[in-house]
Amino acid sequence: MAAVPPVSATAGALAYQRRAFVLMTVVLAVAPLLVYPVFMMKVMCFALFACAFNLLIGYAGLLSFGHAMFFGLASYATAHAAKVWGLTPELAILFGTAVATALGFVAGSLAIRRLGIYFAMITLALAQMVYFFALQAPFTGGEDGIQAVPRGRLFGIIDLTSQFSMYLLVLTIFLGGFLLIYRIVHSPFGQVLKAIRENESRAVSLGYDVDRYKLLAFVLSAGLAGLAGSTKSLVFQLASLTDVHWTMSGEVVLMTLLGGLGTIFGPVIGAAVIITMQNYLAQLGAWVTVVQGLIFVVCVLSFRRGIVGEIGHALKKAL
Numbered sequence: 484m485a486a487v488p489p490v491s492a493t494a495g496a497l498a499y500q501r502r503a504f505v506l507m508t509v510v511l512a513v514a515p516l517l518v519y520p521v522f523m524m525k526v527m528c529f530a531l532f533a534c535a536f537n538l539l540i541g542y543a544g545l546l547s548f549g550h551a552m553f554f555g556l557a558s559y560a561t562a563h564a565a566k567v568w569g570l571t572p573e574l575a576i577l578f579g580t581a582v583a584t585a586l587g588f589v590a591g592s593l594a595i596r597r598l599g600i601y602f603a604m605i606t607l608a609l610a611q612m613v614y615f616f617a618l619q620a621p622f623t624g625g626e627d628g629i630q631a632v633p634r635g636r637l638f639g640i641i642d643l644t645s646q647f648s649m650y651l652l653v654l655t656i657f658l659g660g661f662l663l664i665y666r667i668v669h670s671p672f673g674q675v676l677k678a679i680r681e682n683e684s685r686a687v688s689l690g691y692d693v694d695r696y697k698l699l700a701f702v703l704s705a706g707l708a709g710l711a712g713s714t715k716s717l718v719f720q721l722a723s724l725t726d727v728h729w730t731m732s733g734e735v736v737l738m739t740l741l742g743g744l745g746t747i748f749g750p751v752i753g754a755a756v757i758i759t760m761q762n763y764l765a766q767l768g769a770w771v772t773v774v775q776g777l778i779f780v781v782c783v784l785s786f787r788r789g790i791v792g793e794i795g796h797a798l799k800k801a802l
Contacts, residue, residue, distance in 0.1 A: 500665075503748055511654055520646045524759045527657040528715040532737040533750030534664050541745035542668055544680030545595075548603045549610025549733055550708055552590070555727025556613055557583035557709030562629040562722035563622055563719055572635045572652070576713040583709020584702060586613075591701030593744065595694055607729065616729045620787075628723035628794030649718065656714050658712055660707055660787040665747055667703065676700055703729035737775065741782055752790050 514523045532554055539545050561579030564570045570578065593604045614703050622629070634643035643649045653732040658661055679686045679689045687693050716722045725731065734757065742753025757775065764771045 485800050494520055494538035497669075500747055502780040503510075504661075504665075508658065509747070511657075511791045516648050520650045520760060524650060524653045524718045524757075525715070526709050526755050527653050528718060529738065529758055530751040530754040531657050531660045531714075532708050533735050533742070533754045534603045536659060536735045537712065537739045537744065537750045538667065538707070539704040539747075540739065541749075542673060542680060543676045545697060545701065546603045546754055547594075547606040547704075548736075549590075549606035549608070549613075550704070550735055551727050551729065551730070552610040552613035552730035553583040553587055553708040554712035554715075554731060555617065555722075555724075556586055558716040558726045559617060559623055559629060559695075560723040561713040562632040562716045565635060565717070566629060566632050567622070571639060572637050572717060575635075576605075576710070576717070579713030579716070580706055580709045583712065584706035587702040587705020587709075588698070591698045591705070595697045595701065607732070610729060610732060616731070617724060617727045618773070623722075626724060627717075627797075628721060630674060632720040634717050634720065646666065647745070649722035653714055655719060656710065660710055661751075664707065668747065672696070674759055684724070692719075708797070739789075741779060741789055743792030746789065746795060749789050749791035752765075754780065756790075794796070 490654065511523070511527065513522075532550075536547070536550050539550075557579035559579075559787060560582040562573045563570065564578045565575040588605065590609050593609070594602050618625060633647060636642050637648070637652060641648050641652075674693055675686065675696055678689075679691070683693055712726060715726070729776055738753035739750050740753070740758050741756060742751065743749025749754060760775060760778070761771060764774060767774065782789070789795055
């Protein structure tokens with residue numbers, strides 16, 4: 484199936500995006516009053532993860548099948564730093580993010596040497612290496628993972644054992660990461676990424692160092708995915724093999740495609756839909772994945788641009 488190009492960011496579309504951001508912020512701010520706060524924190528962590536993945540595939544055109552390695556390794560690094568080294572929450576999160584960013588540089592330097600399916604397979608192979616490292620390394624806890632991770636006190640002052648304080652931290656991190664991605668996408672750097680995605684040969688002929696741009700996009704995506712994983716480990720006070728398993732990479736692909744590939748808000752909506760399904764259909768057991776598959780098939784056949792992509796397309800026609 485041919486890829487559908489994302490909706491172009493016209494002035495009218497940008498105005499709608501700003502309004503949508505304000506609406507999203509308000510909804511997330513009042514959500515804990517109506518919904519279990521831990522559920523909403525999980526949605527925001529995975530929404531940031533999906534947005535980071537979308538930065539790579541939706542705007543640079545690079546499909547990674549191993550993005551869970553950044554999410555999961557950062558989760559382990561943050562959990563270990565907080566529990567064993569006794570770092571404060573902000574330092575533990577920064578450490579986890581830095582580890583994911585460094586891994587992103589190494590993995591990206593290897594992966595961008597190839598294109599298409601070969602690029603995807605390299606990322607998958609590297610992710611499997613990270614998975615077995617997490618399984619065998621002595622400090623990761625093996626199949627038990629790292630449990631009872633202390634949330635600690637933010638800046639030595641704010642007690643994160645309070646759900647309200649933890650929620651505010653997660654909301655701040657999510658909105659900060661989201662705005663950073665928004666700024667990247669609408670910057671000259673983001674425009675070059677789109678040019679590379681559309682026609683890499685033409686971008687090379689115009690004098691752009693394509694490999695350098697793709698590597699930077701890969702590293703930024705890895706760092707933001709690591710930020711999401713680091714935050715998640717503090718929310719659930721747990722880092723487990725699930726975080727680095729290949730199925731986690733599959734879930735983030737599903738979230739992005741369902742919400743809308745190459746759209747700003749698509750990954751957020753996709754993550755919210757998938758996490759809601761997993762939470763409220765948990766009683767179905769293993770059948771949850773079957774239901775997700777059916778919904779995904781229906782969505783691909785009915786609206787190829789994804790939920791937000793179809794909405795954006797309709798607004799573009801109306802403008």
